Amino acid sequence: xxxxxxxxxxxxxxxxxxxxxxxxxxxxxxxxxxxxxxxxxxxxxxxxxxxxxxxxxxxxxxxxxxxxxxxxxxxxxxxxxxxxxxxxxxxxxxxxxxxxxxxxxxxxxxxxxxxxxxxxxxxxxxxxxxxxxxxxxx
Amino acid sequence: xxxxxxxxxxxxxxxxxxxxxxxxxxxxxxxxxxxxxxxxxxxxxxxxxxxxxxxxxxxx
Numbered sequence: 001x002x003x004x005x006x007x008x009x010x011x012x013x014x015x016x017x018x019x020x021x022x023x024x025x026x027x028x029x030x031x032x033x034x035x036x037x038x039x040x041x042x043x044x045x046x047x048x049x050x051x052x053x054x055x056x057x058x059x060x061x062x063x064x065x066x067x068x069x070x071x072x073x074x075x076x077x078x079x080x081x082x083x084x085x086x087x088x089x090x091x092x093x094x095x096x097x098x099x100x101x102x103x104x105x106x107x108x109x110x111x112x113x114x115x116x117x118x119x120x121x122x123x124x125x126x127x128x129x130x131x132x133x134x135x136x137x138x
Numbered sequence: 139x140x141x142x143x144x145x146x147x148x149x150x151x152x153x154x155x156x157x158x159x160x161x162x163x164x165x166x167x168x169x170x171x172x173x174x175x176x177x178x179x180x181x182x183x184x185x186x187x188x189x190x191x192x193x194x195x196x197x198x
Contacts, residue, residue, distance in 0.1 A: 037172045044179035051186035058193040082195045
């Protein structure tokens, strides 16, 4: 039978590392958990602002088409996106409502991804008719 | 258990634990004001959605 040799310095280093890893993991868990009510509010407000911006851009496109200040091709480009937006928007609203109801940060993340892709395209099309789309603006 | 087996599982575990902590933190924490704010946003989203659906898209 042999007694294990204990090196106090090595044990200290190992313990320090263990504490550091535990702190790192705890911080990561805390950050993941931090999508609270505030996150739902921001996503909801952004979704609302995106919908309002869509209506504003759409009305401008209609006006500009009537005034013949944009081409039919430019309008067609808008119309293709607008139909997609009209289909995607109610689903995004529903997704947001579900994320609030079940308190799920992952669903909020999904909603954010959808909004981001819609707003990016909306911004491009808004620029054609001189409408600036600002996500988060009310 | 070898470290090589545990390491790839860490992000999943962190995500899982984070969601559990998140649910625990939020379940009792949403104040009446916050609930009212979320309900107000939900109502506004329904109105905005109606406006989105009502927007005329011309057939050109």
